[in-house]
Every structure is written in C-alpha cells, then in structure tokens.
Amino acid sequence: xxxSLAIVLVHLMLxxxxxVGVANAATTLDGxxxxxxxxxxxxxxxxxxxxxxRYKQETATVFGVSATCATRSRKIQQNGTVLKVGPASYxxxxxxxxxxxxxxxxxxxxxxxxxxxxxxxxxxxxxxxxKQ
Amino acid sequence: xxxxxxxxxxxxxxxxxxxxxxLGDVTARFPKLALMAFLLLSGVMAGGLFRVVADDALxxxxxxxxxxxxxxxxxxxxxxxxxxxxxxxxxxxxxLSAEHLWQMQEVAFExxxxxSVDSVVSMFSLREPxxxxxxxAPIIPDDLASGNAKLESLGRxxxxxxxxxxxxxxxxxxxxxxxxxxxxLNRASVKEHGLPSVVRELEASVARSISGSDLxxxxxxxxxxxxxxxxxxxxxxxxxxxxGILVGVIILxxxxxxxxxxxxxxxxxLFAVLWTLGLMGWARVPVDPLMSAIMPLVLVVTLNNAMHFxxxxxxxxxxxxxxxxxxxxxxxxxxPACALTSVxxxxxxxxxxxxxxxxxxxxxxxxxxSILSALGIVIALMPMLIELFLKDGRSKYLGGGxxxxxxRLLDSLAAAIGDFVxxxxxxxxxxxxxxxxxxxxxxxxxxxxxxxxxxxxDQGSSAPVLDRIEDRLGGLFPLNxxxxxxxxxxxxxxxxxxxxxxxxxxxxRHVAISKVNSFYDLQRWAETxxxxxxxxxxxxxxxxxxxxxxxxxxxRQRGALVSGYINDLEAKEVLALSQDLEPALDKVRxxxxxxxxxxxxxxxxxxxxxxxxxxQLSLSMLSAVFIVIAVIGxxxxxxxxxxxxxxxxxxxxxxxxxxxxxxxxxxxYATVVGLTVAFGLAVDDTIHVLHRFELEVQRSQNVAxxxxxxxxxxxxxxxxxxxxxxxxxLVTQISVVPPTRQFxxxxxxxxxxxxxxxxxxxxxxxLWASRWIDRSRxxxxxxxxxxxxxxxxxxxxxxxxxx
Numbered sequence: 024x025x026x027s028l029a030i031v032l033v034h035l036m037l038x039x040x041x042x043v044g045v046a047n048a049a050t051t052l053d054g055x056x057x058x059x060x061x062x063x064x065x066x067x068x069x070x071x072x073x074x075x076x077r078y079k080q081e082t083a084t085v086f087g088v089s090a091t092c093a094t095r096s097r098k099i100q101q102n103g104t105v106l107k108v109g110p111a112s113y114x115x116x117x118x119x120x121x122x123x124x125x126x127x128x129x130x131x132x133x134x135x136x137x138x139x140x141x142x143x144x145x146x147x148x149x150x151x152x153x154k155q
Numbered sequence: 156x157x158x159x160x161x162x163x164x165x166x167x168x169x170x171x172x173x174x175x176x177x178l179g180d181v182t183a184r185f186p187k188l189a190l191m192a193f194l195l196l197s198g199v200m201a202g203g204l205f206r207v208v209a210d211d212a213l214x215x216x217x218x219x220x221x222x223x224x225x226x227x228x229x230x231x232x233x234x235x236x237x238x239x240x241x242x243x244x245x246x247x248x249x250x251l252s253a254e255h256l257w258q259m260q261e262v263a264f265e266x267x268x269x270x271s272v273d274s275v276v277s278m279f280s281l282r283e284p285x286x287x288x289x290x291x292a293p294i295i296p297d298d299l300a301s302g303n304a305k306l307e308s309l310g311r312x313x314x315x316x317x318x319x320x321x322x323x324x325x326x327x328x329x330x331x332x333x334x335x336x337x338x339x340l341n342r343a344s345v346k347e348h349g350l351p352s353v354v355r356e357l358e359a360s361v362a363r364s365i366s367g368s369d370l371x372x373x374x375x376x377x378x379x380x381x382x383x384x385x386x387x388x389x390x391x392x393x394x395x396x397x398x399g400i401l402v403g404v405i406i407l408x409x410x411x412x413x414x415x416x417x418x419x420x421x422x423x424x425l426f427a428v429l430w431t432l433g434l435m436g437w438a439r440v441p442v443d444p445l446m447s448a449i450m451p452l453v454l455v456v457t458l459n460n461a462m463h464f465x466x467x468x469x470x471x472x473x474x475x476x477x478x479x480x481x482x483x484x485x486x487x488x489x490x491p492a493c494a495l496t497s498v499x500x501x502x503x504x505x506x507x508x509x510x511x512x513x514x515x516x517x518x519x520x521x522x523x524x525s526i527l528s529a530l531g532i533v534i535a536l537m538p539m540l541i542e543l544f545l546k547d548g549r550s551k552y553l554g555g556g557x558x559x560x561x562x563r564l565l566d567s568l569a570a571a572i573g574d575f576v577x578x579x580x581x582x583x584x585x586x587x588x589x590x591x592x593x594x595x596x597x598x599x600x601x602x603x604x605x606x607x608x609x610x611x612x613d614q615g616s617s618a619p620v621l622d623r624i625e626d627r628l629g630g631l632f633p634l635n636x637x638x639x640x641x642x643x644x645x646x647x648x649x650x651x652x653x654x655x656x657x658x659x660x661x662x663x664r665h666v667a668i669s670k671v672n673s674f675y676d677l678q679r680w681a682e683t684x685x686x687x688x689x690x691x692x693x694x695x696x697x698x699x700x701x702x703x704x705x706x707x708x709x710x711r712q713r714g715a716l717v718s719g720y721i722n723d724l725e726a727k728e729v730l731a732l733s734q735d736l737e738p739a740l741d742k743v744r745x746x747x748x749x750x751x752x753x754x755x756x757x758x759x760x761x762x763x764x765x766x767x768x769x770x771q772l773s774l775s776m777l778s779a780v781f782i783v784i785a786v787i788g789x790x791x792x793x794x795x796x797x798x799x800x801x802x803x804x805x806x807x808x809x810x811x812x813x814x815x816x817x818x819x820x821x822x823x824y825a826t827v828v829g830l831t832v833a834f835g836l837a838v839d840d841t842i843h844v845l846h847r848f849e850l851e852v853q854r855s856q857n858v859a860x861x862x863x864x865x866x867x868x869x870x871x872x873x874x875x876x877x878x879x880x881x882x883x884x885l886v887t888q889i890s891v892v893p894p895t896r897q898f899x900x901x902x903x904x905x906x907x908x909x910x911x912x913x914x915x916x917x918x919x920x921x922l923w924a925s926r927w928i929d930r931s932r933x934x935x936x937x938x939x940x941x942x943x944x945x946x947x948x949x950x951x952x953x954x955x956x957x958x
Contacts, residue, residue, distance in 0.1 A: 096263070
C-alpha cells in the first residue's frame with residue numbers, strides 16, 4: 024500500500040509540474056508538422072524535399088493526413104489516413120493519381136519530432152518533421 | 156399644386172415633367188412623414204453597401220459575342236494557367252554563387268509549400284539531357300556547398316541550355332544576372348480568398364525567404380497588376396466619395412456660411428451616392444475602375460440640380476414669399492429643367508447600352524438608372540429639407556444673409572457677363588460657332604488607342620519589376636497561337652510535333668517577337684540526349700511534370716499552345732504585327748488542312764477588341780448628341796431651341812476632344828466614356844439657361860432683357876456649382892489608376908468649356924438668332940399683301956415655338 028501511495032504521489036508530482044501532460048502532448052499526432060528530408064527515385068538522382076503535414080484525429084487510432092511536399096521544382100499534395108499501430112508509430116497506404124505512385128508510409132514520433140519514411144515501387148525517402 | 160398670384164405660368168416643359176414634380180408637392184405637404192419614409196428606404200439601400208464587390212474588369216472590358224473573343228475563350232478553356240502566372244524577378248551580382256543559389260532555393264521551397272501556389276518554374280526546374288532510362292539530374296546540383304565543381308561550370312551550362320537562356324535566366328552583364336520564377340497561382344485559392352489576399356501572402360513569403368540577402372526581388376505579372384487595380388478601386392470608392400464630398404462641403408460652407416443651406420445643398424448628393432452604391436451591391440454589379448466613375452457623375456448631376464433648386468427657393472424667400480410658395484415656385488421654375496437634365500444625361504449614358512463590350516453596356520445602364528434615381532431624390536428630398544430647415548420671415552438667406560458677400564460677388568460677375576454678351580452678341584456667336592468647327596476638326600483626328608498597361612496602376616510596385624524583366628529577358632506580353640488537331644490524332648504523333656514546330660518557327664522569325672515558348676522547346680531539349688523525336692516525345696510525357704506539360708499541350712482538348720512574347724505595344728502596333736504573322740500562319744494552315752491554327756490571347760484580343768469598342772463608343776456618343784438635341788427640341792417644342800442648344804454642347808465636347816488631341820493624341824476607352832459622361836453634364840447647363848430664358852421671356856416680352864436676366868439669375872448658380880464640381884472632380888487626380896484620372900480630367904475640362912459656352916456662346920446665339928428671325932419676319936410683313944406687320948423680337952421667337 025505504501026508503494027502504491029508513493030507511485031501515486033510521484034505521478035501527482037509529475038503531473039503538477041506538467042511532465043505527464045508534456046509527454047502526452049508530445050506523442051499526439053494532431054496538428055501541423057513541417058521539416059525536410061530526401062527523396063530517392065528509383066530512376067533518378069536523390070533530391071531534397073520539404074514537407075508540411077497536417078494531422079487530424081478522426082477516431083482513437085485513425086488520423087487524417089493532408090501533406091504538401093516540394094522539391095525545388097515540383098509540388099506534391101497527398102491526402103489520406105494513418106493508423107496507430109504502436110505507442111508512437113503509425114502506418115498508412117497512399118496512392119497519388121497525379122504521379123501514378125502508390126506505396127506505404129510509416130510515421131514514428133519522438134517527442135516534438137517525427138520521422139516519416141515512405142516506400143513505393145518508384146522510389147523511397149524520409150523526412151524529419153517538427154511540430155509547429 | 157396651389158398657386159398664388161405671383162406664380163409663373165406653366166411652360167410646355169413643366170407640363171411634361173409634372174408627374175415627377177408631383178412627388179415634390181407631396182413631400183412638401185408631409186415633410187416629416189416623407190423624411191421618415193425616405194430614411195427607411197435609404198436604410199434598405201445602405202444594406203447593399205455590404206454586398207459591394209470590387210473587381211479589375213480587364214477581361215470583361217473585352218468580353219463580347221465576337222469570333223475573336225470566342226477564340227480567346229477556347230484558349231482559356233484549354234490553357235487556363237496562363238492568366239494566373241505571377242513573375243518573380245531576382246537579380247544581383249554573382250547570382251550563381253552557392254550562397255545566392257541557396258537563398259533562391261529557399262524562395263522556391265517556400266512558394267511551393269503555399270496552398271495558393273500550384274507550381275513554380277525556374278532554373279531549378281532545368282535538368283540534364285533526357286535519356287531513355289533514368290530521370291536526368293537537375294542542372295543545379297542539390298549540394299550547394301561552396302567549392303562544388305559543378306557550380307563553377309553552371310553559368311556556362313545555363314547560357315547554353317535551350318530552355319534557360321533568355322527565358323529563366325539572363326546573360327551576365329557586369330557580373331549581374333536576372334533570374335525569373337514563373338509562379339502559377341491556384342485558381343480555387345484565388346476564388347476563395349481574392350486576388351489581393353493571395354498576392355499579399357506571396358509577397359510575405361518571398362520577403363521572409365530572402366530576408367537579409369543582398370539580392371533584389373520583385374513580383375509582377377497579370378495577377379499582381381489585377382490585384383493592384385482591385386485595391387486601388389476599393390480605395391478610390393472611399394477616397395472619391397469621402398474627399399470629393401468634403402471638398403464640396405467646404406466650398407459651400409465658405410460660400411453660404413449657414414449650416415442649413417450647406418446641408419440642404421449636399422444631402423441629396425450624399426443620398427444619391429449611397430443609393431447608387433447600394434443598388435450596385437443589391438444587383439451584384441462589381442465595382443471596377445469604370446463603375447467607380449458613376450459615383451462622381453451622380454454627385455455632379457445631383458449637386459447641380461440641388462443648387463439650382465436651393466437658389467430658386469432662397470431667392471423667393473428673400474423676396475418675401477412663404478416657404479411653401481417658394482417651394483412651389485422652384486418646382487415650376489427649376490424642377491422641369493432638373494428633370495430634363497437628368498433625362499438627357501440618362502439618354503446619353505444609355506447610348507452605351509449598344510456597345511459590344513458587356514462592361515461598357517453594364518456601365519451605361521447602371522449610370523443611366525443611377526441618374527434617374529438621383530432625380531427622384533432631388534425632387535423628393537429638397538422640398539422636405541427646405542420645409543424642415545428654413546424659416547419664414549427670417550433674415551435673408553442669400554442677398555442679405557451671411558452668404559451675401561459670395562452671392563454679391565457672383566451676381567456681379569454674372570451681370571458683367573450679361574453686359575458683355577449684350578454688347579457683342581454677333582462676335583461671340585460667330586466666334587463660338589467658328590471655334591466649334593475648329594475643335595471638331597481636331598476631335599475627328601483622334602485615333603483609337605489601347606495599351607494593356609495603360610489600364611493598370613502606374614504607381615504600383617509591379618510595373619517597375621515588369622520593366623526590369625523586359626529589359627533583361629525581353630517582352631512578357633504573349634501573342635498566343637492555338638493549334639488544334641482533329642479527333643483521332645495523337646498528341647505524340649509526328650504530324651502534331653511538326654505542326655507545332657512550324658508555328659514555333661513562324662513566330663520566331665518575326666523581329667518583334669523576342670522569344671517563343673512551346674512544346675517544341677521541350678522536344679528540342681529532350682532530343683539533345685540523343686533520343687529520336689518519337690522516343691523523346693514519349694520520355695517527355697513520362698518524365699516531365701504534368702504542370703509543365705499542361706502549359707503547352709492539352710491532350711483532352713486536342714490543342715497545343717505556342718506563345719510569342721512581345722513588349723508592351725500600342726493596339727495598332729499589335730494589330731500590324733498580327734497581320735504580319737498571318738501569311739506565315741496561312742502556310743502552316745495549308746500544310747496541315749485538318750488542323751486549326753488561331754492567333755489569339757489577351758494581347759491580341761485587347762488590340763482588336765479595343766479598337767472596335769472605342770470606335771463604337773465614339774459613334775454612339777455622337778448619336779447620343781443628336782438624340783439629346785432632339786429631346787431638347789421636343790421638350791421645349793422648338794426646332795430653334797434644338798438648333799441653338801447644339802452649338803454650346805458640341806463646343807464643350809469638341810473643345811475637350813481638341814485638348815485630348817494636344818495632350819495624348821488618341822482616344823482610349825476611359826476618355827471616350829469620360830466624354831460621353833461629360834457631354835451629359837454639359838447639356839445640364841444648357842437646359843437650365845434655356846428654361847430660365849423661356850420663363851423670363853414670358854415675363855418681360857423682350858429677348859435682350861430676358862437673356863440678361865437669365866444670365867444674372869442662372870449665372871451665379873452655374874459658376875458656383877461648376878467651381879464646387881471641379882474641386883470635387885479634381886480628387887480623381889490622386890487615383891493611381893490611369894483611366895480614373897483621365898476620366899476626372901475629361902469631366903473637369905468639359906465642365907469649364909460648358910460653363911463658358913452656356914454663359915457666353917448660347918446667350919449670344921439666342922440674341923443674334925432672335926434678331927435674324929425677327930428681320931426675316933419684318934421683311935415678310937413689308938411685302939405687298941402680307942399680314943399686318945408685327946413688333947420685333949420676342950413674338951417672332953414665341954411664334955416660331957408655336958406658343
């Protein structure tokens with residue numbers, strides 16, 4: 024009982040300093056994230072890419088995604104959903120009719136940053152995003 | 156309407172206008188109730204203010220059910236991107252250094268991430284020659300770290316790249332280059348947020364990306380210029396109506412020195428402008444630079460009528476009449492002239508309803524309706540304001556009141572003019588007629604003129620940027636050729652490729668065309684990697700971004716766009732250039748008989764349509780002149796009056812035209828619309844003079860006395876009103892939109908010429924003509940067997956009118 028009380032007290036202390044709250048907020052995908060990375064086309068040279076991604080929670084495990092990415096000369100917009108598969112990881116499928124590309128995306132959140140990796144038959148890439 | 160013994164007899168004009176004037180009788184009887192009803196209606200109209208929308212109207216000006224406009228619409232349907240291209244110019248020394256490339260790269264990234272931007276084409280879009288397998292690497296390497304060997308040869312590569320040199324990057328001059336970014340705006344975003352808002356977002360994004368850099372950046376292009384026109388128009392609506400009215404109020408206050416008189420004089424004009432804007436809001440008519448000219452027009456006409464009414468009423472009260480009698484007298488003496496002035500101005504404006512331009516048709520109809528509603532406001536509001544604000548038996552309002560200094564000054568001036576005219580009627584009349592003929596010759600020399608950039612704000616930020624781009628990269632105004640192939644032909648077929656190539660060469664060969672863009676450029680570049688034409692075409696379709704290809708080829712609509720770029724030329728130069736190109740395009744048409752090859756685009760359409768519209772407007776204005784003169788003749792029941800009214804009105808019109816000829820040598824759409832409006836204003840003065848003359852002739856039975864008295868009575872009001880209106884109109888000179896400034900200047904000069912013509916030429920003509928008519932009648936009376944001789948002057952004129 025004393026150990027349980029200690030655990031509760033520690034938890035309360037952490038909560039009063041906001042640590043618990045911060046930890047919860049950091050793993051929340053909701054909001055706008057932006058950052059940069061690279062894209063590696065299977066038939067071309069590697070190129071830098073910048074992205075801005077908006078997530079909106081739709082259910083307990085499903086998040087709507089609206090992504091705008093750009094190389095220095097092209098713009099790609101993609102909407103879709105990702106499914107929460109772990110405490111801080113999400114996966115989804117995508118198809119872009121404009122470029123006729125379909126593939127898989129994986130999101131891993133660490134605090135206020137996340138890494139998005141995407142793979143398709145036409146290439147792969149990854150971007151690191153920070154919460155805005 | 157009750158009459159006292161001193162009331163004047165009714166003229167024919169009064170009898171025509173009586174149904175409208177009855178409104179004034181009603182409001183005079185029940186002023187408080189009428190005021191409440193009027194304020195309620197005004198509240199409803201004020202609701203329309205919140206629905207007013209500003210627009211640039213550049214496209215609508217040219218909109219018409221003609222073959223050339225239909226060709227333009229076909230172009231826009233197949234290639235909608237071209238009218239939403241903004242240009243970002245970046246220049247500076249050592250532009251291709253790693254540091255500067257990194258900064259420009261940041262700009263490209265930031266722009267592409269905006270929701271309002273669809274694509275950006277720049278030197279960062281350029282790639283190495285296309286191969287059959289791999290996607291070629293960008294010309295500008297991803298790694299911009301200093302010392303990168305690829306950067307050292309970049310300048311040479313760009314100078315020799317077929318898609319770069321002279322298009323996306325200028326050659327190096329004294330270490331300086333200019334790079335061009337074509338930023339295609341998103342249509343849905345523009346529609347949702349409005350062009351000015353999207354442009355501001357663009358400007359903020361560029362400023363953020365390039366902050367701290369020594370590079371010079373500037374945005375230009377059609378969207379920027381249109382946004383400037385919209386912003387300027389919104390500002391002008393507030394400024395013209397605000398400052399113009401304020402200026403008018405100050406002058407009236409200085410003159411009258413009694414707040415009641417200022418309020419009565421200005422209130423109808425304020426309400427008329429409110430009702431006009433409200434009407435535009437409720438009717439969802441966008442307010443563009445042309446529509447915004449309706450407000451000062453309404454202000455001018457309403458103030459003119461209100462001042463005549465106020466002066467007539469105050470003179471009666473000063474002479475000892477009751478308020479009610481004074482109002483009745485004003486309704487009979489001035490009301491008919493006010494009605495006729497509004498009707499003739501409406502007729503002049505309605506002549507524009509026959510234009511093939513939908514914008515000008517809408518302007519003519521809206522302006523006409525606004526003038527008629529303003530007439531109703533004057534007739535209804537003036538009697539109730541006079542009943543509510545003026546008092547019987549008080550000290551004089553004009554002659555003996557605080558306004559006596561100004562009134563005496565103007566009365567003295569008017570009397571002096573009357574004396575001068577009475578002394579030299581023949582000389583003044585002949586001079587007036589002679590000058591009218593001379594001015595008419597100058598007017599006829601005016602050629603239609605149109606330059607697209609003349610319609611755009613000249614103090615905006617985009618015009619200098621456009622000049623910089625044109626200076627380094629050549630013209631930015633496209634002459635578009637739409638190449639369409641028949642159903643069943645593939646866009647990648649050899650036939651389509653060679654047709655596009657042939658049109659491309661036809662444009663390239665013309666000396667006035669600085670560069671040509673088409674799918675042929677991409678094809679040529681794609682073949683530099685050693686691919687065959689067919690293979691290059693196939694790889695282009697696989698590898699090139701769709702947003703780039705769609706600028707040149709629309710497979711679904713079976714069309715290709717070939718654009719030749721020219722400098723900002725006058726319409727007649729563009730027309731001459733288009734005619735020069737036709738033989739070369741005819742050769743292409745002969746070689747590909749199943750294809751349609753059409754020269755079109757905003758530049759070409761602007762040139763062809765504007766010349767037609769301006770000529771049409773000029774013709775309809777001259778028709779309006781004759782219609783108005785006929786209406787005057789009918790209203791007064793006198794051919795002599797119609798003939799006499801022609802000279803001062805044509806004098807004002809042609810004198811302004813002669814001034815235009817000296818100043819700018821040509822007639823553009825703003826000046827011809829301004830002339831039509833100004834003619835309507837000039838006629839107002841003539842009608843008031845003629846109507847007053849008719850009343851005075853009835854009283855005095857002597858032409859000379861009647862003319863002198865008319866000038867003395869009307870002259871004061873005309874001079875004061877003209878001064879107030881000129882001061883208000885001069886506010887238009889602070890507009891940054893050239894057509895608005897020109898319109899204001901036309902109105903000011905016509906008001907001045909109209910005043911001179913109606914105070915000098917018209918009275919002189921009446922005096923001289925009455926003697927001539929009388930002389931011929933005396934000659935008839937002296938012949939054997941003729942009727943008994945009659946006395947000279949007035950009876951001749953009266954009899955000629957059939958009274």
